[in-house]
Amino acid sequence: MTPSPRLPFFVYGTLRPxxxxxxxxxxxxxxxxxxxxxxxxxxxxxxxxxxxxxxPGGAGTVRGDLVTARPEEYPALLTALDLLEEYAPGDPRNLYARVAREVIRDADGTAVQAWVYVAAPSVAARLRARGKLIEGGDWATRAG
Known part of the structure; x- marks a missing residue:
């Protein structure tokens, strides 16, 4: 198995400051x-x-934070975040998929490749059908 690249993480929920x-x-x-x-x-x-x-091709935007891990912490942090998100490569029971995606830094508009935990396909289909959308794409400003 090829090791994962050491990308920063894009966090948008309970991992945000x-x-x-x-x-x-x-x-x-x-x-x-x-x-x-x-x-x-x-x-x-x-x-x-x-x-x-x-x-894909949609106009939505999710707000969050780009997190760059300390090099010595990276392997343990990647493992810990995969466990937190209950993500295991290839497991059909995953709630999330860890994918490399382009994320834009707010400070300068620079595009950066980062790991993003997105809803796994089965979860995404269920949410599209009957989920509660967070308007504006910002977990920190959600109502209730």
Whole structure:
């Protein structure tokens, strides 16, 4: 199996600064955390966490943060985030898929390849059919 590239992570839910999983998983393990956006996707509310659902060619944007891990922390952090997101390569029971996607830094508009945990295909289909869309694509500003 080919090792995964060491990409930064785009986080948009409970891993963002001020959210419950940020301190538990990211504090002290990152070099940089900066506001960013992920285009071609919309955000749905989940049971205490959101799902980004890709809409190729769509006008949606998900707001979040681009997180660059400390090199010495990267392998452990990748493993921890895969476990948190209940992601295992090739597992049909996955709720999320970890995919490399282009993310835009807010500060300078630079495009960066990053890991994004998006809703797995079966979850995405269910959310499109009957999920609760988070208007504006920002988990931090959701109602309720």
């Amino acid at each position: 001020g959210e419950p999983n940020h301190d538990a998983f990211l504090r002290g393990r990152t070099l940089v955390e900066e506001p960013a956006r992920f285009g071609g996707a919309v955000l749905y509310d989940g049971p205490g966490y959101p799902y980004a659902v890709e809409e």
